[in-house]
Amino acid sequence: MADEIKQQPPANFKVTIDNVTLEVPPGTTILQAARLVGGDVTPPAMCFYTPLKGSGGKCRTCLVEVSKGSEKDPRPMPKLVASCRTTVMDGMEVKSITSERVIAARNSVVEFLLINHPLDCPICDQAGECHLQDLSYEHGKAGTRYEFKRRSFKKHNLGKYIQLHMTRCILCYRCVFTADQLTNKRQHGILDRGDHAEIATYIEKSLDNEFIGNVIDVCPVGALTDKTFRFKNRVWFTKPVDAHRDCPTCCGKVTLWARGPEVLRVTARKDQWGEILPTEDGKTGWICNECRFEKKDEKDWIIDGPMKVARHSVIGANHYEVLDTPKETIDEVMGRAPKLLMDIHSVSEVNDPSLDLSKIEGPATGAVFNHKKMIGEKKD
Amino acid sequence: MSRKLLLENAHIEGIRYYDVYRKNGGYRSVEKALKMTPDEVVEEVKKSGLRGRGGAGFPTGMKWSFIAKPEGVPRHLVCNADESEPGTFKDRYLMEFLPHLLIEGLIVSSYALGSNTTYIYIRGEYAWIPDILEQAIAEAKANGFLGKNILNTGFDCEIYVQRGAGAYICGEETALIESLEGKRGNPRIKPPFPAVKGAWDRPTVVNNVETLAAVVPIINIGGEEYAKIGVGRSTGTKLISACGNINKPGVYEIDMTISVEEFIFSEEWCGGIKNGKRLKACIPGGSSVPILPANLLLKTAKGESRMMNYESLSDGGFATGTMMGSGGFIVFDEDQCVVKNTYTLARFYRHESCGQCSPCREGTGWMEKLLLRLEKGQGKVSDIDLLWDIQSKIEGNTICPLGDAAAWPVAAAIRHFRDEFEWHVTHAAEAQARNFGLAHYADPLPVPEAAAV
Numbered sequence: 090m091a092d093e094i095k096q097q098p099p100a101n102f103k104v105t106i107d108n109v110t111l112e113v114p115p116g117t118t119i120l121q122a123a124r125l126v127g128g129d130v131t132p133p134a135m136c137f138y139t140p141l142k143g144s145g146g147k148c149r150t151c152l153v154e155v156s157k158g159s160e161k162d163p164r165p166m167p168k169l170v171a172s173c174r175t176t177v178m179d180g181m182e183v184k185s186i187t188s189e190r191v192i193a194a195r196n197s198v199v200e201f202l203l204i205n206h207p208l209d210c211p212i213c214d215q216a217g218e219c220h221l222q223d224l225s226y227e228h229g230k231a232g233t234r235y236e237f238k239r240r241s242f243k244k245h246n247l248g249k250y251i252q253l254h255m256t257r258c259i260l261c262y263r264c265v266f267t268a269d270q271l272t273n274k275r276q277h278g279i280l281d282r283g284d285h286a287e288i289a290t291y292i293e294k295s296l297d298n299e300f301i302g303n304v305i306d307v308c309p310v311g312a313l314t315d316k317t318f319r320f321k322n323r324v325w326f327t328k329p330v331d332a333h334r335d336c337p338t339c340c341g342k343v344t345l346w347a348r349g350p351e352v353l354r355v356t357a358r359k360d361q362w363g364e365i366l367p368t369e370d371g372k373t374g375w376i377c378n379e380c381r382f383e384k385k386d387e388k389d390w391i392i393d394g395p396m397k398v399a400r401h402s403v404i405g406a407n408h409y410e411v412l413d414t415p416k417e418t419i420d421e422v423m424g425r426a427p428k429l430l431m432d433i434h435s436v437s438e439v440n441d442p443s444l445d446l447s448k449i450e451g452p453a454t455g456a457v458f459n460h461k462k463m464i465g466e467k468k469d
Numbered sequence: 470m471s472r473k474l475l476l477e478n479a480h481i482e483g484i485r486y487y488d489v490y491r492k493n494g495g496y497r498s499v500e501k502a503l504k505m506t507p508d509e510v511v512e513e514v515k516k517s518g519l520r521g522r523g524g525a526g527f528p529t530g531m532k533w534s535f536i537a538k539p540e541g542v543p544r545h546l547v548c549n550a551d552e553s554e555p556g557t558f559k560d561r562y563l564m565e566f567l568p569h570l571l572i573e574g575l576i577v578s579s580y581a582l583g584s585n586t587t588y589i590y591i592r593g594e595y596a597w598i599p600d601i602l603e604q605a606i607a608e609a610k611a612n613g614f615l616g617k618n619i620l621n622t623g624f625d626c627e628i629y630v631q632r633g634a635g636a637y638i639c640g641e642e643t644a645l646i647e648s649l650e651g652k653r654g655n656p657r658i659k660p661p662f663p664a665v666k667g668a669w670d671r672p673t674v675v676n677n678v679e680t681l682a683a684v685v686p687i688i689n690i691g692g693e694e695y696a697k698i699g700v701g702r703s704t705g706t707k708l709i710s711a712c713g714n715i716n717k718p719g720v721y722e723i724d725m726t727i728s729v730e731e732f733i734f735s736e737e738w739c740g741g742i743k744n745g746k747r748l749k750a751c752i753p754g755g756s757s758v759p760i761l762p763a764n765l766l767l768k769t770a771k772g773e774s775r776m777m778n779y780e781s782l783s784d785g786g787f788a789t790g791t792m793m794g795s796g797g798f799i800v801f802d803e804d805q806c807v808v809k810n811t812y813t814l815a816r817f818y819r820h821e822s823c824g825q826c827s828p829c830r831e832g833t834g835w836m837e838k839l840l841l842r843l844e845k846g847q848g849k850v851s852d853i854d855l856l857w858d859i860q861s862k863i864e865g866n867t868i869c870p871l872g873d874a875a876a877w878p879v880a881a882a883i884r885h886f887r888d889e890f891e892w893h894v895t896h897a898a899e900a901q902a903r904n905f906g907l908a909h910y911a912d913p914l915p916v917p918e919a920a921a922v
Contacts, residue, residue: 146658147826149866168865174658197862201831234855237838260824279653279824282636284834286824 104177106130106153107187107422119172119183120151124362128418130185133195133224135202135309136261137173139364140373144266145173148259149198150224154191157182169194187422199228204235205284206310207256215311217324220363221259242287247277248295250302250316250382255287258312264288264304271375272298288312299338302381306357306365317382318346318354327353329396334389339377340368344396352385358396471724472698474686474706475679479566485601487608490569496614498688502577503622510581514684516692518704523549523640523677524755524795525870526779529684535664536582537672545673546584547649548575548681550591550598551633551640554755555817556797559708560678562720564591564598567682568605572628574681576614577688579626582674587628590645593635602630637821641869642675643667644823655825656869677795679708699725703778707793713751713800716740725778729753730767732777733800746802749907750886753782754794756814757874759881760807761791787881803907807889808900811882812840818875829872832863836879843890846897853890857883 102115106123107130113122121139123131132153137145145151152169160180169191172183185191203225210216242255260279265288268275276298277290290296296304305313327346334341346354357365357376368374384390420426446453483489490496502510515530536544548571552560564571571589579587591599606628609615617625631649633639639648643657646668667673683705687695696704703725712718715733717740723732732738733748742748748763768774770789775781779793801810819833839856842848860876860883867873883890889905 146868149826149828152866171658171868194862194866198827198866201827201835201862204831204835235835237835240834259827260830262825281824282638283819283822283824284830286830 102177102179102181104179104181104183106183107185107418108424109418109421113177115176117177119153119155119170119175119177119181120145122177123153123172123183123185126418127416130418130422132172132185132191133220133227134173134362135220135224135259136263138263138266138307139362140367140375141263141266141270141307144261144263146171148202148261150195150202150228152191152194152198154184154188155181156184156188196228196230199225200230200234202259203229204233205240205256206259207239209257213254213257213311214314214319214324215257215308218363219311220309240284245289245293246295247290248297250378251296251305252314252316252319253288254312254314255289257310258288259310260286260288261309263307263309264313267304267307268296268298268301271300271303274298276301299378300375302378303357303365303375305381306359309363315354315381317385321353322348329398331358331393331396332390333393334380334384334391336377336380339380340372340374341376341380342368342374343376343380343390345390345392347387350387352387352390355381355384471722471726472706473722474690474695474698475563475567475570475682475708476720476722485566485568485605487569487605487612490567491612494689495569496573496609496612498685499573499576499580499614500620502580502688503620503624507581507583510577510688513692514581514687517687517695518692518702519680519683519687519695520703520779521677522679522683522707522796524554524757524792526793529676529680532664532676533578533582533674535662536674537665538583539672542671543586544582544584545668545671546575546579546582546587547642547645547668547673547675548587548589548678549640549642549645549675550589550595550678551645552678552795553592553594553637553640553821554757554795554797555814556712556752556799557710557755557795558712559710559720559796561595561598562710563678563682563708564595564602568601569609570682570685571602571678572605572609572615574684575628576609576619576626577684578674578676578681579628580624581684584674585625585627587626588649588668589628589630590639590649591630591632592639593633599630599632606630636823637817638823638869638871641871644869645675646673655823656871658868700776700778701780703780703793707777707796709777709796709798711739711798711800713798714743714746714802714805715800716743723777725776727777728767729775729777729782732798739798739800742800742802744802746804747907748800749803749805750801750807752791752797752799752801752878753777754792755797756799756817757877758792758794759787759790759877760810760885761881762885765789765885787877788884791881804904806844806904807882807886808840808844808893811879812837812844814878815840815875818871822871822875823869826866826868826872828863829867829875832859832872833875835859836875840879843893846893846900848894848897850891850894852894853883853887 103112104122106126109126111125120132120134132151134151135148151172153172154169155166157163159178245253247253265278276294276296277288279286280289280291305315327348329344329346332343332345342358343355344358345352357374360366365374449457478484478493481493511533519529520526521529550560575587615626633648636654638644639654641656642663644654648654649668663673663675698705706722706724709721709723711721721738734741750760750762751766752760769784782791782793784790815837819837822829822833824830836856836859839852843852856879860879863872864876892905893900
């Protein structure tokens with residue numbers, strides 16, 4: 090997605106997000122612009138999914154404050170807006186982590202999303218690549234104020250490939266959009282409404298379209314998981330490699346998740362936001378059910394090389410691409426370097442880094458430091 | 470006796486049918502409006518100062534002037550008859566007894582907006598009313614007021630009645646449009662607004678039944694004349710559906726110049742509190758507007774008497790005021806329990822939330838559970854603060870106003886009746902046996918000291 094924007098002709102809308110100014114083409118959403126800035130400035134997005142038309146606006150985790158509408162109409166927007174569905178205007182000023190309102194709203198949305206979540210990460214196949222895990226790690230609290238029974242649902246069987254755990258669902262609607270936009274006929278949807286709304290097929294039908302497996306990839310939580318990978322392994326123990334095969338139905342470009350010689354799981358290739366990457370022809374790299382569920386043998390695939398893993402998740406713990414640290418945005422956002430709570434060197438001379446304690450004989454005593462002080466005084 | 474514009478002829482026998490309606494001056498406004506240009510009709514409505522009667526009170530003329538007019542794209546007028554706000558039943562009365570008034574208003578408004586296909590979206594629970602409306606439409610068509618080339622002006626208009634399936638959320642205009650299109654009734658994310666991209670991506674205006682009916686007297690007597698009725702920016706007449714513990718519940722047409730006290734206690738209107746009891750509280754505009762205790766209801770915080778109009782009811786903001794809303798006037802006597810009432814409302818909003826956005830889906834259920842616990846006497850004092858925190862996190866953070874509508878009643882109940890909530894915790898056993906009663910809510914207001922400027 091970021092590449093798409095960079096390829097376009099010179100940007101001409103100037104937008105300032107958390108004091109970082111950048112230029113983006115018209116029609117860019119605030120979220121897309123914020124992803125170009127990167128770091129903490131980027132709002133989390135649980136329901137928005139770039140390849141899916143019409144997605145977004147529902148989870149409310151990406152709320153931001155627009156403190157200046159545009160150059161023409163500088164009035165601030167009264168309410169927090171969903172950054173994934175609001176396009177930038179020229180001269181717009183947006184506050185994400187610099188606004189207390191945004192932080193408060195974001196924390197409360199995380200709390201709302203978690204009150205009915207089963208928190209069964211230890212037995213959930215999504216753990217390690219779950220966006221709700223990341224979100225609650227970054228914005229959630231350790232305790233809960235919710236003292237009631239978490240909601241539960243009648244179990245539905247979606248067929249031999251897809252496992253549905255409705256209790257984990259955050260109703261992002263991504264799988265509904267996927268079925269709408271990839272298949273001829275959507276067989277599942279949201280039944281009922283409010284807090285008893287659920288994903289189901291209504292007449293206990295199994296999902297059997299040849300592209301329906303993609304709902305597993307778009308699901309931000311562990312509500313829709315791969316039955317062929319169920320309880321096989323934790324994702325962080327598997328080695329992801331990019332591979333391809335000549336597939337008659339789809340692009341055939343996938344990521345294999347293997348442990349040793351055994352291919353445990355096949356997914357589409359995703360970027361650091363968990364969104365499926367476009368292939369060379371610019372189309373989104375959705376993969377078919379046959380590639381995803383049936384080709385679990387190394388011999389079926391031509392290995393391209395190790396997958397590029399972003400550092401944000403636990404999968405990156407063992408094998409990220411290069412040892413470069415993520416870009417730090419804090420100086421830019423605050424306009425100055427962060428003030429340290431206490432500069433230890435100015436308080437205690439014991440920790441003076443200029444003294445190489447390994448070069449003195451015997452244990453360091455006060456004399457060593459006093460000597461240093463005397464030298465320092467002499468120098469002055 | 471104040472002037473009646475909408476319900477003037479409601480008492481006439483057979484007014485439901487075309488012949489009687491026509492004999493009593495019906496469809497005059499269509500004849501008059503179709504001789505004007507559409508823009509002149511919009512201008513007339515603008516001059517009248519008519520405000521949307523569905524709850525938000527947005528000026529109708531202004532809403533009409535926002536409609537986009539791209540070449541070759543049909544426009545639609547949709548009548549919002551999905552009247553589901555607890556306490557509100559004025560539209561039902563209008564449609565049941567004066568269906569031709571609505572049809573007449575719809576024809577004039579369709580002409581003003583250039584809508585050749587107009588829809589009435591009616592709530593599913595009003596099962597018997599679509600028949601009444603369809604009969605009225607057929608009669609109007611038979612007499613040349615609908616169909617092709619109305620009154621030889623070249624204007625075509627058809628009206629269709631579409632039934633909802635019984636969801637409160639489909640009263641929200643974008644959810645209504647989704648439902649009208651045959652989809653799941655989830656509110657859309659705005660912008661784009663319906664005036665630009667509404668039903669089937671065409672420019673659409675959605676108006677309440679009463680708003681559209683009010684267009685008829687506006688055209689008949691003229692916008693300026695209409696604006697003289699009422700006070701300030703609350704022009705014209707408003708239907709109030711009064712219910713609760715009053716002697717004479719029903720639909721009343723008021724001209725917004727009377728005080729709340731007069732409305733509740735005078736014989737002409739509600740006729741006082743039932744069984745000679747005392748007034749405790751009132752929700753003056755349908756269940757989602759803030760509840761007010763008796764003292765603040767009758768007098769504003771400034772000590773002026775509160776009037777039945779948009780400005781006076783909202784005087785003092787949400788701290789000491791409320792809203793006109795849709796006109797569902799719910800009166801509570803001294804025996805009503807505010808905690809139980811708030812729980813009932815929270816249960817309603819939990820049940821009616823569409824479940825699309827997280828704060829409303831999760832927050833309404835949480836509030837309901839906490840309120841049930843408080844109501845049962847099993848709550849904690851900290852629950853009250855938690856409720857306050859939850860409602861403040863829902864309000865303003867959702868796609869549509871249902872989140873706000875769910876948050877406001879809880880906020881207002883805690884703001885004004887906190888001691889009753891606390892009593893439910895501290896006197897849990899007693900709270901199960903009897904009601905808190907009136908406490909000091911009916912006391913005269915303490916006169917605020919003149920603030921040093």
